[in-house]
Amino acid sequence: LAVIVASPCTAPFMGAALGFGLSQPVHVMLLVFLMLGLGMAFPYLVFAVFPSMVSWLPKPGMWMVRFKQIMSVPLFLTVVWLIWILYRQMGLPSVFVAAAGVVFIFRIVAGQLKVKWFWNALVLASLLLAMYAGSRPMPADKTEHDGVWAPYTSEKLRQLSGQNVFVNMTADWCLTCKVNERLVLNDPEVISQLTSRNINLLKGDWTERNPEITEFLQKYDRVGVPFYVLFSKNHPEGLVLPEILTKNVVLEAVQSEFPTQ
Numbered sequence: 001l002a003v004i005v006a007s008p009c010t011a012p013f014m015g016a017a018l019g020f021g022l023s024q025p026v027h028v029m030l031l032v033f034l035m036l037g038l039g040m041a042f043p044y045l046v047f048a049v050f051p052s053m054v055s056w057l058p059k060p061g062m063w064m065v066r067f068k069q070i071m072s073v074p075l076f077l078t079v080v081w082l083i084w085i086l087y088r089q090m091g092l093p094s095v096f097v098a099a100a101g102v103v104f105i106f107r108i109v110a111g112q113l114k115v116k117w118f119w120n121a122l123v124l125a126s127l128l129l130a131m132y133a134g135s136r137p138m139p140a141d142k143t144e145h146d147g148v149w150a151p152y153t154s155e156k157l158r159q160l161s162g163q164n165v166f167v168n169m170t171a172d173w174c175l176t177c178k179v180n181e182r183l184v185l186n187d188p189e190v191i192s193q194l195t196s197r198n199i200n201l202l203k204g205d206w207t208e209r210n211p212e213i214t215e216f217l218q219k220y221d222r223v224g225v226p227f228y229v230l231f232s233k234n235h236p237e238g239l240v241l242p243e244i245l246t247k248n249v250v251l252e253a254v255q256s257e258f259p260t261q
Contacts, residue, residue: 018224085173089208148195152204154212164199164258165231167238169217172207176243177226184245193251197258232257 021032038045047054079102087095150156152167168185170177184190194201204213206225217227220240228241234257241253 088172149201149203152202160200166199167202167229169204169225169227171225174225180245230257
């Protein structure tokens, strides 16, 4: 139970650990994965060593059914998120294929539950959703300007050589990236500090494995995103920031690397 409840909170940290492990030598990588496995297996190890602690677990009952139903909500939300990622990467045709699979699964469930109206309502809802999705414009080109962030290219980074640059490597499927952007990089105070110090902001979208971004990551022995680098006079080769950002970390790094004149 503790593992299930804690997993959404620890997912960003696990992503950072995996990214670190994959960029290390084989013996370090194996050690990282061993520790992750031991961490997830810890409750079972405790009960194996101390069998009497099983009595501390809550007794089976209707609460298990309710708990299962509650935990299905984040699973459904995950499906919605994955379909959005599919739409961003492959467009509407792939979404229609995925939606057909979802309808088929729900049809099986409806058949088992013997709820005839459910199938009719689901078909109608699917048709309405397909019509709505078909009327929506396709996603904007990923090379477009994204607020204060300009799209990253290796040529643009070379042109900015010797200048103040903040590179933000991200992807639509990266939850840690989205959390960092939502809570830190899009914070008004952080944006104000970045724009007031004449820092060139470059954002690389690795959702579709852009080869230029892959080359940039490999230069720093990284295998995934998020990845943040500050280029300044003090660090012309780049100062790498942590994968999990906080507002204070970014502000301190910016104020240290790019002092006001």
